[in-house]
Amino acid sequence: MDHNKIKELISPYHDGELNEEERKQVEEHLRECPECRKEFEEMGKFEEVMSKMQLKEPPKEAWKMYWSSVYNRLERRIGWILFSIGTIILLFFGGYKLVEGLIQAPDIPLLFKIAILSVLGGVVVLLVSLVREQLFVRKRERYKEVEK
Amino acid sequence: MSEEAALQREYYLRKDRVVMANEKTLSEKEVILLVKRGDRGAYRLIVESYMQRAYYIALGFVRNAQDAMDISQESFIKAFRRIRSFDSERPFFPWFYKLLKNLCLDHLKRRSRIQEVPLEEDRVLKDEHEDREMKEVLWKGIERLPVEQREVIILRYFQQLSYQEIAEVTGKPIGTVMSSLYYAKKRLKEMIKKFLSSEK
Numbered sequence: 001m002d003h004n005k006i007k008e009l010i011s012p013y014h015d016g017e018l019n020e021e022e023r024k025q026v027e028e029h030l031r032e033c034p035e036c037r038k039e040f041e042e043m044g045k046f047e048e049v050m051s052k053m054q055l056k057e058p059p060k061e062a063w064k065m066y067w068s069s070v071y072n073r074l075e076r077r078i079g080w081i082l083f084s085i086g087t088i089i090l091l092f093f094g095g096y097k098l099v100e101g102l103i104q105a106p107d108i109p110l111l112f113k114i115a116i117l118s119v120l121g122g123v124v125v126l127l128v129s130l131v132r133e134q135l136f137v138r139k140r141e142r143y144k145e146v147e148k
Numbered sequence: 149m150s151e152e153a154a155l156q157r158e159y160y161l162r163k164d165r166v167v168m169a170n171e172k173t174l175s176e177k178e179v180i181l182l183v184k185r186g187d188r189g190a191y192r193l194i195v196e197s198y199m200q201r202a203y204y205i206a207l208g209f210v211r212n213a214q215d216a217m218d219i220s221q222e223s224f225i226k227a228f229r230r231i232r233s234f235d236s237e238r239p240f241f242p243w244f245y246k247l248l249k250n251l252c253l254d255h256l257k258r259r260s261r262i263q264e265v266p267l268e269e270d271r272v273l274k275d276e277h278e279d280r281e282m283k284e285v286l287w288k289g290i291e292r293l294p295v296e297q298r299e300v301i302i303l304r305y306f307q308q309l310s311y312q313e314i315a316e317v318t319g320k321p322i323g324t325v326m327s328s329l330y331y332a333k334k335r336l337k338e339m340i341k342k343f344l345s346s347e348k
Contacts, residue, residue, distance in 0.1 A: 011330050017311045046337050050305045053283050066199045067192050070224045
C-alpha cells in the first residue's frame with residue numbers, strides 16, 4: 001500500500017477501526033516513515049483533546065419533563081388541527097352568509113356593496129396567495145428531502 | 149379508565165423496557181408495532197430510549213440548548229405522525245435520525261435567513277479549564293465544517309459511535325464515513341496547529 005493510502009488509514013488506526021492486516025501494514029509503515037509518524041503523533045494530540053470535549057448537560061428536570069412535553073405538544077397539535085378545521089368552516093359559512101345578505105339587502109347603496117365585496121375578495125385572494133406561497137416554499141425547501 | 153391504565157392490562161412499562169404480563173420483554177420492533185397501532189404509552193418508551201441521543205445530536209448541529217431541546221422534541225412528534233410509513237423490520241434510530249437532521253438543517257437555514265449577523269450562540273461545551281481555549285477553537289472549527297463532515301464528527305465524538313454504527317445511522321457506505329472523518333480531522337488538526345503556533 002502506498003504512502004498516501006497509509007496516511008489516510010492513520011485516523012481509523014487510532015480509532016481501532018482497522019482489520020488485522022491493515023493494522024499491521026500501518027504499523028510497519030510507521031516504523032519506516034517519519035512523516036507518517038509525525039501525523040500519528042498529531043492525531044494522538046487531536047484525539048486527546050476531542051475525547052475531553054463534552055457537551056453541557058441540560059438540567060436533570062429536562063429529562064424528567066421530556067416525555068410530558070412531547071405528549072402535550074402532540075395533543076395540542078391535534079387540538080389546533082380541529083380548531084383550524086372548525087374556524088375555516090365557520091369563516092366560509094359566515095362569509096357566504098354575509099355576501100348573500102349584502103347582495104339581497106335593498107337599503108344598502110350599490111357603491112357600498114361593491115366596496116365591501118371588493119374588500120372580501122381582496123382578503124380571499126391574499127389568503128390564497130399566502131397559502132400557495134407557503135406550499136411553494138415547502139416544496140422547494142432545500143433540505144426537506146435530504147436523504148430521506 | 150385512563151389510557152395508561154388500559155395499557156397496563158396488556159403490558160407494563162418499566163424503567164427501560166416493556167414487559168408483558170408473562171414477564172416477556174418486548175423487542176424494539178414489537179414496541180414499534182404497538183406505536184403503529186397508535187399506542188402513545190409504548191411511544192413513551194421509544195422517546196425515553198433515544199431522547200438524550202436526539203438532544204445531543206441536535207445540540208451539535210444547532211449549538212443552542214433551547215433550540216436543540218425544541219427540535220429534538222419536534223422530531224419525535226413528527227416521527228409519531230409518520231410512524232405508519234416506517235418499516236418496522238428496520239431499526240428505528242436511523243429513520244428517526246433523518247427526520248432530526250432535516251429539522252436541524254431547516255432550522256439553521258431559517259436562522260441564517262433571519263439573522264444577517266451570526267447569533268451569539270450558547271456556550272454548549274462543559275466548562276473545564278484544561279485545554280479550554282483549544283477546545284473553543286476546535287468547536288468553532290466543527291461549526292464551520294460542511295454538514296456531512298460535521299455530522300460524522302458529532303456522531304463519532306459526542307455519541308461515541310463506531311464507524312459501522314455511523315454508517316448505519318447516516319445510511320452512508322462505511323468508506324464514505326471513513327473519508328468524511330479523515331477530511332474533517334485533517335481540517336480540525338490544521339486549526340490546532342495554527343492555534344499552537346499562535347500560542348508560541
